[in-house]
Amino acid sequence: MLLEARGLAVTLGGTKVLTGVDFTIQEGEIVTVLGPNGSGKSTLMRALLGMIAAEGRVTRKPGLRVGYVPQKLALDASLPMTVRRFLSLPVRVADTEAQAALTRVGMEGMGARPLSGLSGGQLQRVMLARALLGDPQLLVLDEPTSGLDQPGEAAFYRLIAEVRAQTGTAVLMVSHDLHVVMAASDRVICLNHHICCEGTPRVVSAAPEYRALFGLGTQGALALYQHRHDHSHDHPGHDHHGHDHGDHGHGGHDHPVEAPGQARGGAELGATGHSDAAKGARDAS
Amino acid sequence: MLPDFLIRAGLAGLGLTLATGPLGSFVLWRRMAYFGDATAHASILGVALALAFGLPVGLGTLTVAVAMALTVATLSARGWAVDTTLGVLAHGALAVGLVAISFVKGVNVSLESYLFGDILAVTWGDVAAVWAGSVAVLALLVWRWQGLLTSTLDPDLARASGIDPDRERLWLTLALAVVIAVAIKLVGALLIAAMLVIPAASARALSRGPEQMAALASALGALAVVAGLALSLSQDTPAGPSIAALAAATFALAALFRHKG
Numbered sequence: 108m109l110l111e112a113r114g115l116a117v118t119l120g121g122t123k124v125l126t127g128v129d130f131t132i133q134e135g136e137i138v139t140v141l142g143p144n145g146s147g148k149s150t151l152m153r154a155l156l157g158m159i160a161a162e163g164r165v166t167r168k169p170g171l172r173v174g175y176v177p178q179k180l181a182l183d184a185s186l187p188m189t190v191r192r193f194l195s196l197p198v199r200v201a202d203t204e205a206q207a208a209l210t211r212v213g214m215e216g217m218g219a220r221p222l223s224g225l226s227g228g229q230l231q232r233v234m235l236a237r238a239l240l241g242d243p244q245l246l247v248l249d250e251p252t253s254g255l256d257q258p259g260e261a262a263f264y265r266l267i268a269e270v271r272a273q274t275g276t277a278v279l280m281v282s283h284d285l286h287v288v289m290a291a292s293d294r295v296i297c298l299n300h301h302i303c304c305e306g307t308p309r310v311v312s313a314a315p316e317y318r319a320l321f322g323l324g325t326q327g328a329l330a331l332y333q334h335r336h337d338h339s340h341d342h343p344g345h346d347h348h349g350h351d352h353g354d355h356g357h358g359g360h361d362h363p364v365e366a367p368g369q370a371r372g373g374a375e376l377g378a379t380g381h382s383d384a385a386k387g388a389r390d391a392s
Numbered sequence: 393m394l395p396d397f398l399i400r401a402g403l404a405g406l407g408l409t410l411a412t413g414p415l416g417s418f419v420l421w422r423r424m425a426y427f428g429d430a431t432a433h434a435s436i437l438g439v440a441l442a443l444a445f446g447l448p449v450g451l452g453t454l455t456v457a458v459a460m461a462l463t464v465a466t467l468s469a470r471g472w473a474v475d476t477t478l479g480v481l482a483h484g485a486l487a488v489g490l491v492a493i494s495f496v497k498g499v500n501v502s503l504e505s506y507l508f509g510d511i512l513a514v515t516w517g518d519v520a521a522v523w524a525g526s527v528a529v530l531a532l533l534v535w536r537w538q539g540l541l542t543s544t545l546d547p548d549l550a551r552a553s554g555i556d557p558d559r560e561r562l563w564l565t566l567a568l569a570v571v572i573a574v575a576i577k578l579v580g581a582l583l584i585a586a587m588l589v590i591p592a593a594s595a596r597a598l599s600r601g602p603e604q605m606a607a608l609a610s611a612l613g614a615l616a617v618v619a620g621l622a623l624s625l626s627q628d629t630p631a632g633p634s635i636a637a638l639a640a641a642t643f644a645l646a647a648l649f650r651h652k653g
Contacts, residue, residue: 153548156551157551158548158552175548177549180545180549181545183421183544185420185593185596186421186545187596187599187602187605188545188602189600193545196538196542196549197538197539197541197550197553199538221600247552
């Protein structure tokens with residue numbers, strides 16, 4: 108056990124944002140907290156990391172090393188900052204370590220670039236490299252792909268799965284993004300001020316609480332999926348999809364890259380990938 | 393051979409730029425320019441209080457600058473709009489200070505010397521005070537550098553690494569109060585912010601990293617001090633404003649340089 112919370116409750120500005128949350132994450136596990144906007148996802152993560160005051164009991168493994176990747180960086184234009192310098196905050200690291208970290212996230216040789224000149228996807232990779240430099244046992248990512256397009260998002264989550272496979276770090280992610288959750292997580296927690304349901308992606312996708320939380324989107328997406336499946340010749344490679352997925356996300360979920368023409372954005376359309384993945388998992392089993 | 397008063401003025405000015413380079417960089421990065429300006433204005437009240445109670449002027453300005461900075465920081469943390477708080481407190485304190493000074497009897501106070509400074513009139517004791525204050529602030533910034541920089545970049549990133557950004561901000565606030573207290577005699581309450589902001593803004597255009605910007609800001613500040621004193625001596629212009637004006641000129645040059653490069 109890396110991190111455990113019992114009866115966690117947070118009140119912000121007189122409003123109860125979280126009540127009665129029990130949470131545990133094990134070593135090497137990828138857990139995604141999923142919920143609509145304003146459901147308390149980020150608050151849960153901040154409470155677990157001790158960034159804000161919370162009631163209840165939070166237990167950390169002694170000496171737990173946490174790597175944190177924020178949703179975005181509020182970089183002020185007046186502050187000159189290269190990639191290399193950023194990697195040395197707050198702990199200075201040697202050049203060899205910094206190079207290795209950049210290589211791991213596919214940003215080798217980018218150390219001299221100013222942070223302000225990076226694209227959203229590059230900045231996320233650099234922030235991930237910085238978080239990995241502390242050799243974390245637990246990597247925490249707050250909606251890490253909110254600024255990325257769909258192929259960029261898929262690539263980023265593949266990278267997360269790779270990092271977990273190489274380093275054995277546990278990963279706690281926050282997302283409002285349905286299809287990503289299905290592809291890249293061992294366990295999903297649906298949150299709406301309290302925990303609505305939790306379990307493996309397959310179990311959660313079938314849970315009535317999950318459907319209630321995300322409304323008709325799932326139904327609509329299933330209809331869309333079946334319609335699309337009638338025309339599967341439009342999507343070469345699709346049939347192989349389920350095999351990757353059986354290996355709880357290790358192999359990544361590159362469907363969105365293979366089918367760039369598929370619908371983007373919006374809860375309903377975003378759910379396409381997820382129900383697809385769930386179907387894939389059913390097919391594989 | 394340079395006259396003694398000029399050597400004292402030069403040493404005091406160069407001592408000040410040791411601290412104003414890195415501190416002024418933080419003032420820019422954290423958008424505290426108005427905050428620094430307001431704290432400096434309020435320090436005039438400290439001058440009045442010190443004269444009224446027969447205390448050293450430096451002690452009065454330091455006390456009021458710290459009190460002002462902490463009050464603004466506390467109120468803004470509680471959700472008061474920062475510019476409202478600053479506007480009321482800074483100009484309120486400045487006005488009260490100006491009124492209070494007129495009540496101080498038996499002291500022939502040249503108000504102008506506190507508003508615009510009188511670097512050509514500093515004593516060796518003043519020079520020592522400036523160096524002591526500047527070196528202390530520089531040492532503080534070097535000691536807290538990594539934490540300060542992380543908190544400035546992203547408070548949550550700092551918190552996740554076990555750094556308390558509120559505590560780091562308190563250190564900066566304290567450093568600002570010390571610099572204002574020692575600088576008021578040199579460049580005056582109205583132009584301290586110029587010494588903090590302008591060299592750092594010039595350095596930004598020419599820097600790729602935070603440490604480079606801080607060091608370059610100190611160097612450009614020192615250049616403005618030397619050139620400003622030379623201008624003052626040769627053209628008989630007021631010294632403090634001459635230094636600030638030449639700092640502004642380096643900014644214009646740096647901006648041109650940036651567009652070329």
